[in-house]
Amino acid sequence: xxxxxxxxxxxxxxxxxxxxxxxxxxxxxxxxxxxxxxxxxxxxxxxxxxxxxxxxxxxxxxxxxxxxxxxxxxxxxxxxxxxxxxxxxxxxxxxxxxxxxxxxxxxxxxxxxxxxxxxxxxxxxxxxxxxxxxxxxxxxxxxxxxxxxxxxxxxxxxxxxxxxxxxxxxxxxxxxxxxxxxxxxxxxxxxxxxxxxxxxxxxxxxxxxxxxxxxxxxxxxxxxxxxxxxxxxxxxxxxxxxxxxxxxxxxxxxxxxxxxxxxxxxxxxxxxxxxxxxxxxxxxxxxxxxxxxxxxxxxxxxxxxxxxxxxxxxxxxxxxxxxxxxxxxxxxxxxxxxxxxxxxxxxxxxxxxxxxxxxxxxxxxxxxxxxxxxxxxxxxxxxxxxxxxxxxxxxxxxxxxxxx
Numbered sequence: 001x002x003x004x005x006x007x008x009x010x011x012x013x014x015x016x017x018x019x020x021x022x023x024x025x026x027x028x029x030x031x032x033x034x035x036x037x038x039x040x041x042x043x044x045x046x047x048x049x050x051x052x053x054x055x056x057x058x059x060x061x062x063x064x065x066x067x068x069x070x071x072x073x074x075x076x077x078x079x080x081x082x083x084x085x086x087x088x089x090x091x092x093x094x095x096x097x098x099x100x101x102x103x104x105x106x107x108x109x110x111x112x113x114x115x116x117x118x119x120x121x122x123x124x125x126x127x128x129x130x131x132x133x134x135x136x137x138x139x140x141x142x143x144x145x146x147x148x149x150x151x152x153x154x155x156x157x158x159x160x161x162x163x164x165x166x167x168x169x170x171x172x173x174x175x176x177x178x179x180x181x182x183x184x185x186x187x188x189x190x191x192x193x194x195x196x197x198x199x200x201x202x203x204x205x206x207x208x209x210x211x212x213x214x215x216x217x218x219x220x221x222x223x224x225x226x227x228x229x230x231x232x233x234x235x236x237x238x239x240x241x242x243x244x245x246x247x248x249x250x251x252x253x254x255x256x257x258x259x260x261x262x263x264x265x266x267x268x269x270x271x272x273x274x275x276x277x278x279x280x281x282x283x284x285x286x287x288x289x290x291x292x293x294x295x296x297x298x299x300x301x302x303x304x305x306x307x308x309x310x311x312x313x314x315x316x317x318x319x320x321x322x323x324x325x326x327x328x329x330x331x332x333x334x335x336x337x338x339x340x341x342x343x344x345x346x347x348x349x350x351x352x353x354x355x356x357x358x359x360x361x362x363x364x365x366x367x368x369x370x371x372x373x374x375x376x377x378x379x380x381x382x383x384x385x386x387x388x389x390x391x392x393x394x395x396x397x398x399x400x401x402x403x404x
Contacts, residue, residue, distance in 0.1 A: 064330035067371035075252030084238035115205035146177035213242035
């Protein structure tokens with residue numbers, strides 16, 4: 001074959017099909033379809049949709065009384081009857097029968113001061129009483145003898161058997177004896193009064209409970225000097241402070257602008273900071289008829305319906321003033337959400353709970369409805385975050401964010 005024949009040998013590419021172009025087109029179509037499918041899936045899952053702005057609240061544990069509370073105030077538990085037990089005399093404390101927390105009855109001896117000097121005065125007064133009594137007996141015997149002599153002399157002088165001077169002597173003796181008897185009676189009264197005074201002074205050394213009470217603080221110990229004025233160095237004025245635990249009441253300050261919402265015997269609910277899981281029913285005992293100009297408030301005293309031994313003086317307290325009395329069923333706390341958080345979807349009562357910034361419809365059982373709150377019997381736990389007033393476009397898995 002010649003060289004010219006070789007140069008004329010060519011392949012006609014126009015007759016060969018463009019398989020590479022068709023293959024790329026198929027791959028592009030497959031990719032596009034996959035992209036559309038993935039986009040649809042992500043859209044349905046809410047991943048590509050913008051987050052919906054919502055209002056969020058928490059599932060709470062509330063007391064039913066919170067739904068009909070018209071006013072709240074804070075204050076302290078205060079004993080209305082309390083005393084600093086002190087003495088009228090000065091002396092050294094030699095006996096102490098109580099400590100903090102001791103319960104005492106009215107008249108019980110709490111403490112005793114040294115009393116040897118007053119005890120000696122009492123013994124002296126007692127001896128004076130005995131002496132006066134003996135003198136009284138002696139004067140009565142003298143009066144009896146003088147009376148007999150006087151009567152006999154009177155009869156004899158009438159009959160003329162004795163001289164008038166002898167009768168006059170008997171008469172004078174009778175009058176002296178009678179006066180001596182009266183004086184001896186007065187001496188007895190005087191010595192008895194002195195004895196009583198000595199006994200009273202002696203009893204000043206005994207510090208007694210003024211009423212049934214509990215000892216709050218102990219201010220002195222054995223060996224301390226106790227004086228009424230407490231002016232001397234290291235001297236104590238009050239030995240113990242006591243309080244009547246049956247007189248405990250809560251004293252709260254109510255602002256002048258809100259005092260018109262408070263009235264006598266108004267039902268209340270008391271909560272103590274020391275006992276947060278308990279509520280105590282009470283009522284308004286007194287609205288103190290004066291205002292505190294520095295705080296622009298009026299003091300209100302609230303009494304407990306039933307006192308608990310857990311309640312102690314000076315505990316911090318919060319008082320809720322109520323529209324009505326609390327029923328027995330309303331004494332226990334409930335799990336609740338705002339009523340607006342409850343919606344109906346697919347014939348179910350649901351609340352949309354927030355988890356990882358997405359809404360999840362949780363079927364719930366609803367109980368009592370009270371002033372904008374609804375009791376949740378099952379389905380939610382305290383502390384769960386839920387939507388308030390969810391709109392119709394909130395669905396299962398909808399992405400949400402807190403409204404600004």
